[in-house]
Each structure stands twice: as C-alpha cells, then as structure tokens.
Amino acid sequence: MILTLAGGVGAARMLAGLMQVVPHDELTAVVNVGDDLELHGLRISPDLDTITYTLAGAINPETGWGLVDESWQARTMLEQYGGVSWFGLGDRDLGTHLYRTQRLSEGADLATVTAEITEAWGLGVRLLPVTCDALRTRVTLAADDPSTSEFPCLSAGSEISFQEYFVQRHHGVPVSSIRFAGAENARPTEGVLEAIATATTIVIAPSNPLVSIDPVLVVPGVNDAVISRRDQVVAVSPIVAGSALKGPADRLMRELGHEPTVVGVARIYRDIAATLVIDEADVASAAAVEAEGMRCVVTPTVMDTPERAAALARVVIGAQS
Amino acid sequence: MILTLAGGVGAARMLAGLMQVVPHDELTAVVNVGDDLELHGLRISPDLDTITYTLAGAINPETGWGLVDESWQARTMLEQYGGVSWFGLGDRDLGTHLYRTQRLSEGADLATVTAEITEAWGLGVRLLPVTCDALRTRVTLAADDPSTSEFPCLSAGSEISFQEYFVQRHHGVPVSSIRFAGAENARPTEGVLEAIATATTIVIAPSNPLVSIDPVLVVPGVNDAVISRRDQVVAVSPIVAGSALKGPADRLMRELGHEPTVVGVARIYRDIAATLVIDEADVASAAAVEAEGMRCVVTPTVMDTPERAAALARVVIGAQS
Numbered sequence: 204m205i206l207t208l209a210g211g212v213g214a215a216r217m218l219a220g221l222m223q224v225v226p227h228d229e230l231t232a233v234v235n236v237g238d239d240l241e242l243h244g245l246r247i248s249p250d251l252d253t254i255t256y257t258l259a260g261a262i263n264p265e266t267g268w269g270l271v272d273e274s275w276q277a278r279t280m281l282e283q284y285g286g287v288s289w290f291g292l293g294d295r296d297l298g299t300h301l302y303r304t305q306r307l308s309e310g311a312d313l314a315t316v317t318a319e320i321t322e323a324w325g326l327g328v329r330l331l332p333v334t335c336d337a338l339r340t341r342v343t344l345a346a347d348d349p350s351t352s353e354f355p356c357l358s359a360g361s362e363i364s365f366q367e368y369f370v371q372r373h374h375g376v377p378v379s380s381i382r383f384a385g386a387e388n389a390r391p392t393e394g395v396l397e398a399i400a401t402a403t404t405i406v407i408a409p410s411n412p413l414v415s416i417d418p419v420l421v422v423p424g425v426n427d428a429v430i431s432r433r434d435q436v437v438a439v440s441p442i443v444a445g446s447a448l449k450g451p452a453d454r455l456m457r458e459l460g461h462e463p464t465v466v467g468v469a470r471i472y473r474d475i476a477a478t479l480v481i482d483e484a485d486v487a488s489a490a491a492v493e494a495e496g497m498r499c500v501v502t503p504t505v506m507d508t509p510e511r512a513a514a515l516a517r518v519v520i521g522a523q524s
Numbered sequence: 525m526i527l528t529l530a531g532g533v534g535a536a537r538m539l540a541g542l543m544q545v546v547p548h549d550e551l552t553a554v555v556n557v558g559d560d561l562e563l564h565g566l567r568i569s570p571d572l573d574t575i576t577y578t579l580a581g582a583i584n585p586e587t588g589w590g591l592v593d594e595s596w597q598a599r600t601m602l603e604q605y606g607g608v609s610w611f612g613l614g615d616r617d618l619g620t621h622l623y624r625t626q627r628l629s630e631g632a633d634l635a636t637v638t639a640e641i642t643e644a645w646g647l648g649v650r651l652l653p654v655t656c657d658a659l660r661t662r663v664t665l666a667a668d669d670p671s672t673s674e675f676p677c678l679s680a681g682s683e684i685s686f687q688e689y690f691v692q693r694h695h696g697v698p699v700s701s702i703r704f705a706g707a708e709n710a711r712p713t714e715g716v717l718e719a720i721a722t723a724t725t726i727v728i729a730p731s732n733p734l735v736s737i738d739p740v741l742v743v744p745g746v747n748d749a750v751i752s753r754r755d756q757v758v759a760v761s762p763i764v765a766g767s768a769l770k771g772p773a774d775r776l777m778r779e780l781g782h783e784p785t786v787v788g789v790a791r792i793y794r795d796i797a798a799t800l801v802i803d804e805a806d807v808a809s810a811a812a813v814e815a816e817g818m819r820c821v822v823t824p825t826v827m828d829t830p831e832r833a834a835a836l837a838r839v840v841i842g843a844q845s
Binding site for chain 2: 246294308
C-alpha cells in the first residue's frame with residue numbers, strides 16, 4: 204500500500220499520477236484538515252474535496268478547486284443580501300457541504316462521511332482525514348493589512364483563520380507565525396497510524412510543508428510514526444527553482460525563516476524522510492540536498508499533464524532508499 | 525397600521541392583497557416560526573421566506589413556495605450522496621438560508637436578519653418573526669405510519685417535527701396532538717406587542733389556525749394582547765365549504781376535535797376576534813357563525829388572482845366592528 208501525506212491541489216495531482224501506476228485499492232491518503240472551516244453553518248473541507256473532485260475527474264480545470272460544470276445561483280443570492288461571499292461556494296459544491304454537515308450533525312465522524320462521499324464518486328482510493336477532531340490552522344500577520352472593499356483592516360499581530368489568509372486576503376499579507384489550534388487534543392483517525400506503519404512507501408506530496416503537511420504531522424503520534432518509517436518516506440519538493448508552483452509556499456517559507464529552495468525543503472523534511480525528489484531545474488542543488496542527509500532524486504516534477512504526473516509517480520515509487 | 529398574524533402561503537396572498545390597498549409602510553406582519561427547521565446545518569424559516577418571496581414577486585408560481593427561476597444543482601448532488609433531500613432546497617433559495625445562518629452565527633437575531641433580507645428584496649412591509657427564540661411545532665401521530673422508500677415506519681404516539689409531518693410525510697398521517705416546544709420560554713420579538721396594541725386593524729390571515737396561527741398566539745403575552753384588541757381583530761376563514769384551500773387544515777381540525785367548517789373556525793377564534801370573514805360558499809353558515817358571538821362578513825375569499833386578493837383586502841380592512 205502506498206500512503207500519501209496530502210494537502211490540496213499538489214497532492215491531488217500526485218495522487219492522480221499514482222492512480223495511473225498503482226491499483227486504486229492500494230492507495231491511501233492521509234489528508235490535512237487544518238484548512239477546514241465553518242461558514243454559513245456548513246462544514247467545509249477544502250483539501251478533502253479538492254482531492255475527491257480531482258480523482259473523480261470532476262475538478263474545475265480552470266480554478267483547480269471546486270466542481271466542473273458549476274453554477275453560482277446561491278452565491279449570487281448571497282451577494283444580493285450583502286452576505287459573506289469571499290469563499291466561493293458553487294451550487295454543486297454546496298451539495299457536498301450540505302451532505303457533510305448533515306451527516307456530522309447526525310453524529311457521523313469526518314472519516315465516515317469522507318468514505319461515503321468518495322464512495323459516491325466511485326473512488327477506489329482511500330482518503331483519511333488525519334483527524335476527525337477539530338484542528339484549525341491559524342495565521343498571525345507580520346504587518347498591518349489595510350482594509351479593502353472586501354475586508355476590514357487588520358493590524359500586525361492579528362491572528363486569522365487559514366482561509367481568511369489564503370482565500371479572503373489572497374495570501375497577500377506577510378505572516379509571522381502559524382499555529383494549529385486544537386492539535387494537542389486531536390487524535391489520529393482510526394487507521395492512520397496503522398497505514399503509516401504498514402505502507403510500502405510513504406509519499407509526502409508536493410504540498411505546502413508549513414500549512415498542508417505540518418498540520419498532518421502535528422497530530423499526536425503521526426510525526427513519530429512517520430519518523431520510524433523514515434527509510435520508506437519519499438518527499439516531493441513543492442519548490443521548483445525557488446518558487447512554489449501554486450500558492451504561497453515560497454513566501455511563507457521565507458517569512459518563517461526557511462530558505463525557499465529545495466535545500467530549505469530538505470532541512471524541513473530530513474528528520475522524517477530519507478529521500479527528496481526535486482525538479483530538474485534544481486539539479487545544481489542535488490549535492491546540497493544530499494549534504495542535508497537525504498538521498499536526492501532529480502526528475503521532472505511539474506505535473507502539468509496526466510502523463511507527467513504518472514511519470515513522476517513511477518519515479519517516486521521507485522525512489523525509496 | 526394594519527397588523528396581520530401570518531402563517532405561510534395563505535398569509536402571503538392576504539398580504540399581497542393588502543399591499544395593493546394600503547401603503548406598504550403601514551403594513552406589519554407577525555409571522556409564525558414554529559415551522560422553522562435546521563437542516564444540513566442551515567436555519568430555514570419557511571413562512572418568513574414564503575411571505576418575502578411572494579411579496580417580492582419572486583415566488584415560484586407553480587409550487588407556491590421557493591423562488592422562481594430556480595435551479596436544483598445542490599439538491600441533485602445531495603441525492604447523488606444519498607443525503608436528506610425531502611425538503612426541497614433550490615440553489616437560489618439556499619442563498620437565503622446561507623445568509624440567515626451566517627448572520628445568526630454572528631449573533632444577529634432572527635428579527636434583524638429578517639429585516640435585512642426583506643430590505644434586500646425591497647419590501648416596504650415589516651415582517652416580524654413572532655419570536656427570535658426557539659419555538660418548534662411538534663406533531664404526535666395518531667396512527668402507525670408505514671415506511672416508504674423515503675422514510676422509516678413510525679408508530680402511533682411518535683412525535684415528529686412539523687416539516688417531517690408536512691413535507692416529508694405530505695401531511696398524510698393522522699395526528700393526535702400538536703405541541704409548541706419552547707413556547708413557554710419564548711419572548712415576543714421587540715415591537716410585536718406594541719404593534720398589536722397600536723394597530724388600527726389586526727387581520728388573522730387565512731392560515732391554518734392550529735399550526736400557523738396558534739404558534740403565534742402561544743408566545744407569552746401575544747394571546748392576551750390580541751384579546752385586548754378583540755374589537756379590531758378580523759379573522760379570515762381558511763376553511764371554505766368544509767375544506768382547506770391548501771394544506772391539511774380541514775383534516776387537522778377534524779382530527780383534533782374541531783368541526784372543519786366556518787363554525788369550527790369561529791369557535792377557535794371567537795375569544796380573540798370580533799369578526800370572521802367567510803366565503804360566499806358558506807353564506808348558509810353566517811347565522812351559525814354569529815351565534816358563536818362573532819360578526820360575520822360574507823365575501824369571496826379565494827385569492828386566485830391579484831384582483832380578488834385586493835378585493836378581499838378591502839373587505840377585511842372595512843370589516844372591523
């Protein structure tokens with residue numbers, strides 16, 4: 204069984220690549236829930252949904268999130284009321300959130316609801332939210348953020364939710380720290396520690412190390428379990444030539460004291476992963492990565508076509524030490 | 525100011541008639557919230573919405589509830605998941621529930637949110653939920669209700685929510701009693717008692733007396749306030765020739781020991797209303813209504829066109845003793 208530690212878009216593409224080269228029932232992903240939010244009374248799990256929709260072939264190809272063939276009638280009405288509309292909820296996507304919220308209110312846990320949702324989409328891949336308990340990524344601003352027509356001014360030192368940072372403020376404000384509220388009391392979802400212990404390979408997807416992978420590792424027991432499998436852990440760098448392909452990983456790394464390079468990524472992962480896969484664009488840094496104590500595998504990592512995602516998946520599976 | 529005690533569809537039509545003959549800012553409605561429900565985490569207020577959409581000219585003319593030009597993408601997705609889909613939530617309508625739920629979660633009360641929603645629709649009529657506190661109509665079944673593909677079997681004596689009775693089971697099962705959970709602790713919304721005290725006419729809309737008007741009167745202080753204005757209270761019979769125009773009012777009246785006629789309606793309202801308006805079809809019962817101690821006004825009451833609704837409104841306004 205191949206286990207993937209997963210955030211959102213980058214992990215979804217990695218998993219879509221793995222699906223092409225590994226039987227689906229041999230794939231498990233442990234997914235970040237630190238990005239989850241409650242909005243309009245609904246429970247929204249962006250990373251779980253991005254992965255589900257992507258693997259189902261139903262992702263909106265233009266945005267990389269949400270559903271294809273989407274309509275926006277609810278949002279238009281919400282805007283007519285002057286309501287909160289910065290978090291884009293399409294009508295079809297709302298069906299997912301309505302279902303999840305209803306089932307949680309009936310007492311089902313997030314893992315059960317996730318299994319029901321993925322089964323309805325016909326996914327053979329197993330998605331495990333890393334925890335069914337509340338764990339929320341919170342971001343502290345390093346500078347004042349002036350108000351816009353969409354949101355009020357915030358002063359440096361203010362703490363906001365991940366989605367307020369990421370979506371509402373378009374990750375456009377510098378950050379001084381990140382915190383995972385509730386992490387100390389979060390329990391790993393049933394099956395997570397066993398999956399880590401028994402996987403033939405553990406892939407750390409090219410997700411943001413600080414806000415996608417760290418909130419997976421921070422759940423008590425997970426980091427230690429991964430460390431004990433270090434030889435089987437293959438991380439894929441989300442940084443290519445000093446930049447994130449998507450999102451603010453490079454800026455966040457710099458703001459929080461990390462070098463926004465594959466060497467910086469190696470320093471983050473070297474204790475838990477024996478191998479780092481980096482892009483050909485960073486071939487000159489391979490020796491520096493190895494100097495950090497990791498095996499370094501150089502290959503094209505940009506998954507801009509299904510074929511390239513499959514090729515990367517093959518390399519990742521073959522890369523463990 | 526003309527005050528209307530209001531349920532859903534019948535009240536909405538009565539108010540639409542009154543809007544044609546009274547300046548909008550002289551119209552207030554005190555609206556039932558016993559039908560409200562929480563579903564999928566959303567707070568839904570069917571009577572408030574039916575009135576709002578009707579007065580805004582946006583009601584779905586085919587169903588009498590929900591919005592015109594509606595789409596059903598969220599519901600289709602919910603059905604794909606096997607989720608709860610018996611309560612029809614259209615995509616546009618969802619925008620209203622998302623807004624209401626968000627604002628309530630921010631600490632706004634239902635009256636404030638209702639004012640915001642009606643203002644967004646440009647209504648000049650003031651809608652006051654009778655209470656901002658939780659008050660829920662509960663129905664006890666008089667007989668076993670066999671299971672269907674949509675819901676499980678319930679035995680006689682089971683208590684269900686109003687919408688489980690009305691929508692999920694299509695009000696197709698006999699009822700032994702009705703209860704308004706939370707009524708004893710519900711406080712009238714600010715402005716309700718004052719509106720009752722100062723209205724020139726109080727109209728009891730042709731809504732269901734037992735499940736639309738009773739949960740308005742049951743809020744502590746409301747019934748006494750209406751009684752003290754009895755001479756100014758004009759009730760419009762929802763029963764025409766022994767039947768309800770819409771919904772189960774006739775059956776419910778019979779099941780709960782009331783005569784399902786205008787005389788039965790008079791017996792329900794005689795303590796709080798001096799005048800009962802009945803349809804021409806019931807002209808033969810006018811004397812029997814007066815024998816119950818109410819003035820009886822006979823006029824066409826079926827509001828199947830805007831003109832007939834306006835004509836009824838004129839009679840109602842002129843009918844007080």
